[in-house]
Amino acid sequence: MNVNELTPLFNFAEMQPRQRNSNGLTGQDIISVSQFDRDLLDYVFARAREMRELVQRVGGTDILKGHVLTALFYEPSTRTSASFIAAMERLGGSVIPITQGVQFSSVSKGETLADTIRTLEQYSDVIVLRHPEMGSAQVAADYAEIPVINAGDGPGEHPTQALLDLFTIREELGMLDGLKVAMVGDLRYGRTVHSLTKLLLQYNVSLRFVSPEILRMPLSYMNQVIDAGVDVRETHDVADVIKNADVLYVTRVQKERFSDLAQYEQVKDQYEITAELMTQAKAKMIVMHPLPRVGEIHYNVDKDPRAAYFRQVQNGMFIRMALLAAVLGKA
Amino acid sequence: MNVNELTPLFNFAEMQPRQRNSNGLTGQDIISVSQFDRDLLDYVFARAREMRELVQRVGGTDILKGHVLTALFYEPSTRTSASFIAAMERLGGSVIPITQGVQFSSVSKGETLADTIRTLEQYSDVIVLRHPEMGSAQVAADYAEIPVINAGDGPGEHPTQALLDLFTIREELGMLDGLKVAMVGDLRYGRTVHSLTKLLLQYNVSLRFVSPEILRMPLSYMNQVIDAGVDVRETHDVADVIKNADVLYVTRVQKERFSDLAQYEQVKDQYEITAELMTQAKAKMIVMHPLPRVGEIHYNVDKDPRAAYFRQVQNGMFIRMALLAAVLGKA
Amino acid sequence: MNVNELTPLFNFAEMQPRQRNSNGLTGQDIISVSQFDRDLLDYVFARAREMRELVQRVGGTDILKGHVLTALFYEPSTRTSASFIAAMERLGGSVIPITQGVQFSSVSKGETLADTIRTLEQYSDVIVLRHPEMGSAQVAADYAEIPVINAGDGPGEHPTQALLDLFTIREELGMLDGLKVAMVGDLRYGRTVHSLTKLLLQYNVSLRFVSPEILRMPLSYMNQVIDAGVDVRETHDVADVIKNADVLYVTRVQKERFSDLAQYEQVKDQYEITAELMTQAKAKMIVMHPLPRVGEIHYNVDKDPRAAYFRQVQNGMFIRMALLAAVLGKA
Numbered sequence: 007m008n009v010n011e012l013t014p015l016f017n018f019a020e021m022q023p024r025q026r027n028s029n030g031l032t033g034q035d036i037i038s039v040s041q042f043d044r045d046l047l048d049y050v051f052a053r054a055r056e057m058r059e060l061v062q063r064v065g066g067t068d069i070l071k072g073h074v075l076t077a078l079f080y081e082p083s084t085r086t087s088a089s090f091i092a093a094m095e096r097l098g099g100s101v102i103p104i105t106q107g108v109q110f111s112s113v114s115k116g117e118t119l120a121d122t123i124r125t126l127e128q129y130s131d132v133i134v135l136r137h138p139e140m141g142s143a144q145v146a147a148d149y150a151e152i153p154v155i156n157a158g159d160g161p162g163e164h165p166t167q168a169l170l171d172l173f174t175i176r177e178e179l180g181m182l183d184g185l186k187v188a189m190v191g192d193l194r195y196g197r198t199v200h201s202l203t204k205l206l207l208q209y210n211v212s213l214r215f216v217s218p219e220i221l222r223m224p225l226s227y228m229n230q231v232i233d234a235g236v237d238v239r240e241t242h243d244v245a246d247v248i249k250n251a252d253v254l255y256v257t258r259v260q261k262e263r264f265s266d267l268a269q270y271e272q273v274k275d276q277y278e279i280t281a282e283l284m285t286q287a288k289a290k291m292i293v294m295h296p297l298p299r300v301g302e303i304h305y306n307v308d309k310d311p312r313a314a315y316f317r318q319v320q321n322g323m324f325i326r327m328a329l330l331a332a333v334l335g336k337a
Numbered sequence: 338m339n340v341n342e343l344t345p346l347f348n349f350a351e352m353q354p355r356q357r358n359s360n361g362l363t364g365q366d367i368i369s370v371s372q373f374d375r376d377l378l379d380y381v382f383a384r385a386r387e388m389r390e391l392v393q394r395v396g397g398t399d400i401l402k403g404h405v406l407t408a409l410f411y412e413p414s415t416r417t418s419a420s421f422i423a424a425m426e427r428l429g430g431s432v433i434p435i436t437q438g439v440q441f442s443s444v445s446k447g448e449t450l451a452d453t454i455r456t457l458e459q460y461s462d463v464i465v466l467r468h469p470e471m472g473s474a475q476v477a478a479d480y481a482e483i484p485v486i487n488a489g490d491g492p493g494e495h496p497t498q499a500l501l502d503l504f505t506i507r508e509e510l511g512m513l514d515g516l517k518v519a520m521v522g523d524l525r526y527g528r529t530v531h532s533l534t535k536l537l538l539q540y541n542v543s544l545r546f547v548s549p550e551i552l553r554m555p556l557s558y559m560n561q562v563i564d565a566g567v568d569v570r571e572t573h574d575v576a577d578v579i580k581n582a583d584v585l586y587v588t589r590v591q592k593e594r595f596s597d598l599a600q601y602e603q604v605k606d607q608y609e610i611t612a613e614l615m616t617q618a619k620a621k622m623i624v625m626h627p628l629p630r631v632g633e634i635h636y637n638v639d640k641d642p643r644a645a646y647f648r649q650v651q652n653g654m655f656i657r658m659a660l661l662a663a664v665l666g667k668a
Numbered sequence: 669m670n671v672n673e674l675t676p677l678f679n680f681a682e683m684q685p686r687q688r689n690s691n692g693l694t695g696q697d698i699i700s701v702s703q704f705d706r707d708l709l710d711y712v713f714a715r716a717r718e719m720r721e722l723v724q725r726v727g728g729t730d731i732l733k734g735h736v737l738t739a740l741f742y743e744p745s746t747r748t749s750a751s752f753i754a755a756m757e758r759l760g761g762s763v764i765p766i767t768q769g770v771q772f773s774s775v776s777k778g779e780t781l782a783d784t785i786r787t788l789e790q791y792s793d794v795i796v797l798r799h800p801e802m803g804s805a806q807v808a809a810d811y812a813e814i815p816v817i818n819a820g821d822g823p824g825e826h827p828t829q830a831l832l833d834l835f836t837i838r839e840e841l842g843m844l845d846g847l848k849v850a851m852v853g854d855l856r857y858g859r860t861v862h863s864l865t866k867l868l869l870q871y872n873v874s875l876r877f878v879s880p881e882i883l884r885m886p887l888s889y890m891n892q893v894i895d896a897g898v899d900v901r902e903t904h905d906v907a908d909v910i911k912n913a914d915v916l917y918v919t920r921v922q923k924e925r926f927s928d929l930a931q932y933e934q935v936k937d938q939y940e941i942t943a944e945l946m947t948q949a950k951a952k953m954i955v956m957h958p959l960p961r962v963g964e965i966h967y968n969v970d971k972d973p974r975a976a977y978f979r980q981v982q983n984g985m986f987i988r989m990a991l992l993a994a995v996l997g998k999a
Contacts, residue, residue, distance in 0.1 A: 009710040015718050015998060021726050048340045056346050064352050065403025065462065066431075072727025074754050085456055088433045092405050092460035095431035100728075100757035102750045106437050106768050117960035120967075125747055125959060128982035129754035131727065297456060298448035305451075320459035336346060379671040387677050395683050396734025396793065397762075416787055419764045423736050423791035426762035437768050628787060629779035636782075651790035667677060 024072070026335025034333055035147035036155045039165045039201045044208050051173050053328035054321070061096060061324070069336050070099035076130040078122070079105045079157070080137045085297065085319070086157050086167075090134045093326035102129065120149045127152045132333060135159075153333040161197065166329065167296060168201035170322040175253055177321065178292045178314050182206075188214035188247040191257035191277055191302060193223040198296045199257060203227055212237040214247040218273040221263060243276050248286045254279065255294045256302055281306040294318055355403070357666025365664055366478035367486045370496045370532045375539050382504050384659035385652070392427060392655070400667050401430035407461040409453070410436045410488070411468045416628065416650070417488050417498075421465045424657035433460065451480045458483045463664060466490075484664040492528065497660065498627060499532035501653040506584055508652065509623045509645050513537075519545035519578040522588035522608055522633060524554040529627045530588060534558055543568040545578040549604040552594060574607050579617045585610065586625045587633055612637040625649055686734070688997025696995055697809035698817045701827045701863045706870050713835050715990035716983070723758060723986070731998050732761035738792040740784070741767045741819070742799045747959065747981070748819050748829075752796045755988035764791065782811045789814045794995060797821075815995040823859065828991065829958060830863035832984040837915055839983065840954045840976050844868075850876040850909040853919035853939055853964060855885040860958045861919060865889055874899040876909040880935040883925060905938050910948045916941065917956045918964055943968040956980055 026032060030046055042050070060067055075094040079087050087105040094101050104126075119137070123146045126133060135146050136157040143156035143163075158164040176182050187206060189199045193215050203223075206213065213236055215223045222240060223231075231238045241247065248254070259277050264270035279293060284307055287293075292314040295303055299315075307313050331337070357363060361377055373381070391398055406425040410418050418436040425432050435457075450468070454477045457464060466477050467488040474487035474494075489495040507513050518537060520530045524546050534554075537544065544567055546554045553571060554562075562569045572578065579585070590608050595601040610624060615638055618624075623645040626634055630646075638644050662668070688694060692708055704712070722729055737756040741749050749767040756763050766788075781799070785808045788795060797808050798819040805818035805825075820826040838844050849868060851861045855877050865885075868875065875898055877885045884902060885893075893900050903909065910916070921939050926932040941955060946969055949955075954976040957965055961977075969975050993999070 009714045012711070012714055015715065015731065015993065016722055016729065018721060018725060024726050049343070052340045052343055053346065059349060060347055063349060064355050065405075067347065067403070069346065072729070072758065074727075074757055076750065084435060084453070088407065088435065088457060088460055091433050092431075095405055095433075096403065100754075102753045102757075103434060103765060104746060104750065116962040121960060122746070124978050125981050126750060128978060129750055129985050298452060300447040316455050316459060319456050323460050331346065380674070383671045383674055384677065390680060391678055394680060395686050396736075398678065398734075400677065415766060415784070419738065419766065419788060419791055422764050423762075426736055426764075427734065434765060629783060631778040647786050647790060650787050654791050662677065 024335075027337045028335070029332055029337030031329070031332035032335045032337060033153060035143075035150075035153050036165055036329060036333065037143050037147055038156070038163050039168045039205050041165075042169070042205065047169075047172065047205070047208070050169060050325065050328050050332070051176060053332065054173055054324040055177075057324040057327040057331075066096035066098065068098035069331060070094065070097040070334060073099040073131040073334055074102060074129060075099055075330070076102040076126045076133045077105050078126060078133055078135050080135075082106060083136055083158065086136065089319075089322045090155075090157065090326050093323050093330055096323070097327055097331060099131075099330070102126070119145055123150050123154070132330065155329065155333070158197070161195075163201055164197050165201060166322065166326055167198050168205050169329075170318065170325045171198065171202045171255070171294065171296070172205045173325055174294060174314060174318040174321045175292070178317070179252060179290070182209040182211065184210060185252040186212040186214065186250055187253040187255065188216060188251040189255045189257070190216040190244055190247075190279075191259050192221045192263065193217040193257075194221040195263070196257045199223075199255065200227055202255065203231065207231065207234045207236065214238070214251065215240045216242070216244055216247055216277075218242060218259065218269070220269075221259065242273070244279070244283065245276075245286075248283060249288070251287065252291050253294060254287070254291065256299075257296060258300060258302055277302055279303045279307055281310065284310055284312065287312065355666075358668045359666070360663055360668030362660070362663035363666045363668060364484060366474075366481075366484050367496055367660060367664065368474050368478055369487070369494050370499045370536050372496075373500070373536065378500075378503065378536070378539070381500060381656065381659050381663070382507060384663065385504055385655040386508075388655040388658040388662075397427035397429065399429035400662060401425065401428035401665060404430040404462040404665055405433060405460060406430055406661070407433040407457045407464045408436050409457060409464055409466050411466075413437060414467055414489065417467065420650075420653045421486075421488065421657050424654050424661055427654070428658055428662060430462075430661070433457070450476055454481050454485070463661065486660065486664070489528070492526070494532055495528050496532060497653065497657055498529050499536050500660075501649065501656040502529065502533045502586070502625065502627070503536045504656055505625060505645060505649040505652045506623070509648070510583060510621070513540040513542065515541060516583040517543040517545065517581055518584040518586065519547060519582040520586045520588070521547040521575055521578075521610075522590050523552045523594065524548040524588075525552040526594070527588045530554075530586065531558055533586065534562065538562065538565045538567065545569070545582065546571045547573070547575055547578055547608075549573065549590065549600070551600075552590065573604070575610070575614065576607070576617075579614060580619070582618065583622050584625060585618070585622065587630075588627060589631060589633055608633055610634045610638055612641065615641055615643065618643065686997075689999045690997070691994055691999030693991070693994035694997045694999060695815060697805075697812075697815050698827055698991060698995065699805050699809055700818070700825050701830045701867050703827075704831070704867065709831075709834065709867070709870070712831060712987065712990050712994070713838060715994065716835055716986040717839075719986040719989040719993075728758035728760065730760035731993060732756065732759040732996060735761040735793040735996055736764060736791060737761055737992070738764040738788045738795045739767050740788060740795055740797050742797075744768060745798055745820065748798065751981075751984045752817075752819065752988050755985050755992055758985070759989055759993060761793075761992070764788070781807055785812050785816070794992065817991065817995070820859070823857075825863055826859050827863060828984065828988055829860050830867050831991075832980065832987040833860065833864045833917070833956065833958070834867045835987055836956060836976060836980040836983045837954070840979070841914060841952070844871040844873065846872060847914040848874045848876065848912055849915040849917065850878060850913040851917045851919070852878040852906055852909075852941075853921050854883045854925065855879040855919075856883040857925070858919045861885075861917065862889055864917065865893065869893065869896045869898065876900070876913065877902045878904070878906055878909055878939075880904065880921065880931070882931075883921065904935070906941070906945065907938070907948075910945060911950070913949065914953050915956060916949070916953065918961075919958060920962060920964055939964055941965045941969055943972065946972055946974065949974065
């Protein structure tokens with residue numbers, strides 16, 4: 007065999023080179039909600055709407071054909087990994103699924119995150135990273151030449167969750183300015199409510215924080231809210247906010263957060279959303295939840311048209327489709 | 338950036354909307370073999386034959402492009418999950434593989450099956466579910482708006498296995514009516530022999546049940562067989578059926594089923610199919626097994642053209658391709 | 669429903685049958701580096717170069733559309749499995765990922781490797797196998813009718829690693845004949861250095877083996893090298909080779925190999941490649957490593973243009989693309 011006489015497998019002359027249009031996100035990492043101003047949010051939401059229409063009409067497209075996403079989950083997250091996988095596949099791209107959250111072979115041999123990232127980027131066009139340590143997504147982004155999307159870095163951020171939350175409010179209620187948003191449950195440790203709060207500060211909203219005393223919104227976030235001049239109140243009881251809320255964003259109150267179980271027993275009923283409680287809410291409002299829930303929203307609420315939490319899940323796929331397309335230059 | 342002036346990513350006007358033709362299975366769940374009458378079986382088998390020809394000629398097609406299957410396996414099943422994944426991919430669809438059977442993150446946080454299903458269906462067009470509890474597939478189907486395919490619900494059903502078994506008999510022997518089908522091994526706990534028996538009752542067959550005393554076919558199935566007026570006999574010994582059987586369907590006799598090991602030692606040899614034993618069988622007959630086997634069919638039988646168990650495996654892919662296309666409206 | 673009047677789903681008459689061109693690898697298993705002579709290596713490298721250009725220009729292609737790869741990893745290997753998955757996907761093929769290295773359901777039920785292989789080949793066009801036992805890849809290949817690619821069989825071989833190593837040297841330095849290749853670290857147990865050595869014997873190279881006394885190159889390999897008439901020297905110290913080496917192939921020296929830790933402490937510094945040490949190396953040479961590393965190449969070397977180990981990783985994907993296309997008849 008004379009290699010010089012080999013018939014080429016491909017006719018490169020006839021291939022359309024990859025087209026990348028520049029947008030604010032092309033080639034960028036997505037690490038934190040603080041990267042998103044109102045203009046950029048408008049852009050992402052407009053694209054997410056296109057994605058929704060695409061999925062509803064035809065299911066998917068081919069614009070990310072020839073692109074590979076590595077889903078690198080150091081801890082398992084069925085919901086988030088499935089959402090990103092579906093998003094990439096519906097855009098015509100492929101996925102390397104490393105999603106079981108078990109010890110990777112390389113990690114168990116002592117490899118650093120930086121090396122794992124620089125290895126996997128050789129195969130991929132974009133990396134989605136879930137990692138238990140705060141700041142790990144930024145470390146990965148610093149080392150990678152391809153875009154890294156933070157899918158949760160421990161107590162740090164989970165920006166695509168916050169974006170899908172904000173998008174859900176916008177789509178369900180048709181606006182963001184002027185809304186009364188009540189957040190309920192564990193406001194101290196809840197990563198989602200922290201990030202959503204930060205995003206909401208870009209809009210003219212009222213905030214109501216409902217939590218047990220020991221799970222109140224941390225000082226740093228409260229100060230940001232107050233500095234922004236937002237109308238804000240804290241309370242221990244959902245009853246105080248249910249009548250006027252446009253958005254009731256519910257999170258789980260975890261028993262294990264309480265050293266005094268009597269205290270837990272005392273408050274827990276105040277954080278259970280029931281069909282009965284919903285009779286007090288406005289006709290046009292929504293109930294949201296990042297899921298999974300274990301009892302803080304009763305099943306008898308599910309058929310209420312105001313129960314938006316499963317639509318919220320689907321919005322996650324549309325947002326992730328929009329972000330993947332954007333960072334990969336489809337704009 | 339003015340979002341209103343954004344160039345759309347997609348030209349929806351030029352997109353062909355998803356075409357769904359109606360057939361008896363479009364949009365349906367597949368939970369039990371009792372959904373299938375002879376007409377529907379004929380339909381599925383005709384489609385499965387097309388799938389076989391497709392795979393043999395060109396490997397795959399694009400008819401399920403833009404469709405996403407979630408393979409949700411609460412317990413691992415390499416064979417079944419791989420079969421569904423290959424089936425979906427050969428039809429041009431994509432897969433969210435949740436197949437390791439480990440604790441999912443959402444499940445370990447206490448999420449119910451209903452919520453997991455309602456979450457995953459937001460990303461998917463069809464869900465394939467393996468779950469250890471009987472009835473779980475029906476629960477999932479009740480909650481999901483998209484089709485759910487039962488890939489085994491504990492001691493319940495595993496309908497696609499029964500369909501591929503029946504299809505194998507039909508393709509290997511060219512008919513179903515008039516056949517003598519012998520089932521051998523653990524007839525008490527074997528889900529596959531129960532479901533296959535139910536399907537065979539729609540045809541004019543003779544049945545021979547071969548098992549140790551403690552692993553005899555349960556009363557409920559025996560009564561169904563007798564009520565159907567089928568020619569049926571039970572025996573302890575393969576030698577009693579080997580000469581006349583058109584189909585020898587072998588399953589594993591598990592040692593752990595016996596409290597008296599002496600009893601196990603006594604019977605086990607009667608359930609080992611060997612090349613020597615096969616000399617007594619008809620020239621035109623087949624040996625089947627749902628696999629995995631551990632010794633009940635000797636390796637020296639593998640090269641016998643009557644050994645159909647690996648062809649049976651491949652028929653599983655064709656049947657699943659036919660079912661996926663059908664429930665997703667390609668008919 | 670009359671099945672005979674069913675409208676066919678597919679128009680087979682209009683389908684292009686799968687085209688398979690014959691090349692030296694079409695339909696072949698890839699088990700060992702000893703299958704590759706210089707001509708075949710030239711062929712694979714020429715194809716790998718095409719794959720690199722393809723990926724750089726457009727990301728991927730469709731030539732393996734309708735083909736399914738089963739990635740069957742009995743022990744996890746993030747790097748290798750991700751590389752094969754990306755390779756298959758960039759060629760337009762699909763993957764059944766069985767990559768977690770956990771107990772498979774079939775295996776835990778006692779199924780043999782032969783049966784697992786004969787089952788999975790029913791769904792697939794090619795199988796990539798990682799298995800802890802030497803010789804397992806050959807067993808799999810003996811039973812499978814479709815091509816099997818060895819992705820590491822314990823202390824046996826890992827031929828695609830050796831091919832990517834050789835390809836990296838060729839591409840980085842523009843030649844193979846005439847080079848001085850130094851291998852450093854654990855030469856006794858290191859599968860990669862053994863296989864690379866075997867491949868290099870086909871070229872006119874000089875070899876320098878640098879290791880602690882207890883980790884010297886095994887007799888059998890040394891004898892092969894000597895029999896081939898190659899210029900070879902062994903030493904304990906990197907300093908002896910750094911000045912003249914064209915290739916410094918570094919592997920990990922594992923502490924646990926030493927019964928006398930004092931001995932380990934004494935040698936370990938001699939096997940750490942640092943920026944300082946690199947000042948002694950030639951201007952045109954490369955440092956390679958099969959990765960993961962844990963300290964034997966310092967991070968301060970990474971930005972040195974002679975650090976080739978991450979480019980080496982990417983070459984793995986190109987080599988695997990070339991091999992997959994070749995065994996599946998795209999030549």
